[in-house]
Amino acid sequence: MNRRSFINNLSVCGASLTLSPTLFSFTKAPEKKIRFALIGKGGMGSADCNTALRVPQAELIAVCDIYKPRLAAAKKEWGEHLKLESNYKNILADPTIDAVIIATPDHWHQRIAVDALNSGKHVYCEKPIIHKRSEAKALIKAQKQSGKIFQMGTQGVSSVGIQLAKVLLESGIIGPLNFVDARFSSAPGMLNSFQAPAEATPTNLWWDQFIGEAPKQAFTPQRFFAWRNWSDYGTGLAGDLFVHVLASIHYITGCKQPKKVYSDGDILYYNDGSRDTPDLIYSLFDYTMPDEKSHFKVSLGANVLDGVSKQWGSTDFSMIGLKGTMRVTWDTVTIKTHGTVNTEGLEERLAQLPGFGAMRKISDYEVQFSANPEYPDAHFLHFQNFFHAIRDKSESVAPVEFGVYASSAALMSFESQMKKQII
Numbered sequence: 310m311n312r313r314s315f316i317n318n319l320s321v322c323g324a325s326l327t328l329s330p331t332l333f334s335f336t337k338a339p340e341k342k343i344r345f346a347l348i349g350k351g352g353m354g355s356a357d358c359n360t361a362l363r364v365p366q367a368e369l370i371a372v373c374d375i376y377k378p379r380l381a382a383a384k385k386e387w388g389e390h391l392k393l394e395s396n397y398k399n400i401l402a403d404p405t406i407d408a409v410i411i412a413t414p415d416h417w418h419q420r421i422a423v424d425a426l427n428s429g430k431h432v433y434c435e436k437p438i439i440h441k442r443s444e445a446k447a448l449i450k451a452q453k454q455s456g457k458i459f460q461m462g463t464q465g466v467s468s469v470g471i472q473l474a475k476v477l478l479e480s481g482i483i484g485p486l487n488f489v490d491a492r493f494s495s496a497p498g499m500l501n502s503f504q505a506p507a508e509a510t511p512t513n514l515w516w517d518q519f520i521g522e523a524p525k526q527a528f529t530p531q532r533f534f535a536w537r538n539w540s541d542y543g544t545g546l547a548g549d550l551f552v553h554v555l556a557s558i559h560y561i562t563g564c565k566q567p568k569k570v571y572s573d574g575d576i577l578y579y580n581d582g583s584r585d586t587p588d589l590i591y592s593l594f595d596y597t598m599p600d601e602k603s604h605f606k607v608s609l610g611a612n613v614l615d616g617v618s619k620q621w622g623s624t625d626f627s628m629i630g631l632k633g634t635m636r637v638t639w640d641t642v643t644i645k646t647h648g649t650v651n652t653e654g655l656e657e658r659l660a661q662l663p664g665f666g667a668m669r670k671i672s673d674y675e676v677q678f679s680a681n682p683e684y685p686d687a688h689f690l691h692f693q694n695f696f697h698a699i700r701d702k703s704e705s706v707a708p709v710e711f712g713v714y715a716s717s718a719a720l721m722s723f724e725s726q727m728k729k730q731i732i
């Protein structure tokens with residue numbers, strides 16, 4: 310049985326009462342569908358949309374993109390009935406649309422999100438939800454005034470692994486946290502230089518709408534497709550990658566923001582004018598736990614010039630405490646301690662956690678906690694949580710203030726590298 314049929318079977322059986330709040334949503338009678346639109350049909354927008362469509366109560370109505378080939382592809386992928394728009398304001402003006410997914414480059418996130426909230430739409434916004442820290446206040450205000458649901462696209466926080474890590478850290482099993490460590494390398498082959506597709510012409514692309522409020526530039530496909538390389542549109546490797554780990558750390562520890570951040574990095578290889586953000590960055594973050602009783606440091610590194618190590622920190626990082634360590638992935642938490650691992654009472658506690666599968670003793674000093682392999686993936690759970698929150702008027706798992714704090718921590722790291730100073 311695969312994950313989906315497991316869920317479907319549950320809903321058929323009506324096995325709701327002993328289930329988690331997450332699975333409970335499947336067991337309710339079908340209701341009016343939540344009608345959503347996608348703004349930004351690139352790589353992640355497409356993945357988001359496909360995942361959102363796996364949630365039974367969600368219906369895709371419209372797609373917006375400024376690049377014609379992607380708009381045309383939307384109908385092929387999701388149906389001829391779709392309304393297609395190149396101006397997101399037309400999507401927001403449609404009263405039949407309840408929610409939007411924003412998956413444009415980073416420099417558009419806050420502007421579109423504020424407009425969407427002011428138009429009465431619920432918002433699922435890709436990370437980082439702000440491009441500059443100065444954008445935070447207006448976004449929080451728009452969400453508060455609208456009362457609409459907001460979810461940041463850091464799907465890891467919905468994973469069973471991160472949920473397990475939160476309970477395990479709180480249980481004291483590794484003692485007070487002192488260090489978190491995560492590394493990112495490039496996917497092999499990523500060093501190849503950029504090649505524009507033949508259809509990337511000014512007639513196929515609304516260039517001014519890509520630029521938005523960023524400094525004016527003559528049309529260049531490289532900036533459009535490799536926008537992550539440029540600080541006018543992206544937020545460097547910190548906003549692209551670190552934000553996922555930071556969101557998970559904030560979720561697990563309850564911390565909101567680092568006291569200070571120091572980064573170093575450089576353009577070590579791509580100094581051919583193809584980027585103004587580093588291809589290698591290392592950052593140290595200084596955090597105090599919410600009870601102010603202990604402090605911990607976070608070390609994050611990303612090196613896109615390393616095509617060999619295959620490290621992906623957002624889905625695999627270490628948390629080190631005085632009594633032991635936790636290696637956290639989205640499906641497992643592996644604990645190693647100095648003495649015998651004390652698991653007393655833990656299994657019962659974890660049994661209450663949606664998606665918990667099993668506890669496996671590897672040795673007296675090592676225990677692994679894992680997700681039920683039949684339980685849905687983090688991306689699906691994150692979207693389910695979003696639609697669930699809309700339907701039940703409950704808080705989402707990554708609401709706007711949480712998103713602003715995690716995004717700001719990533720932006721502090723980026724800023725520190727660019728300015729070569731402690732932030």
Ligand SMILES: NC(=O)c1ccc[n+]([C@@H]2O[C@H](COP(=O)([O-])OP(=O)(O)OC[C@H]3O[C@@H](n4cnc5c(N)ncnc54)[C@H](O)[C@@H]3O)[C@@H](O)[C@H]2O)c1
Nearest residue numbers: 349350351352353354374375376412413415435436462518
């Ligand atoms: N959550 C995750 O795991 C994850 C993974 C990858 C990317 N992302 C985020 O998703 C976002 C998109 O990244 P991507 O890799 O899909 O980029 P992409 O370049 O593949 O897609 C961006 C799309 O937005 C469109 N676009 C640009 N400006 C627009 C505008 N003003 N109005 C409408 N459409 C516009 C582009 O034409 C393009 O199709 C980024 O913010 C990125 O950080 C998140």
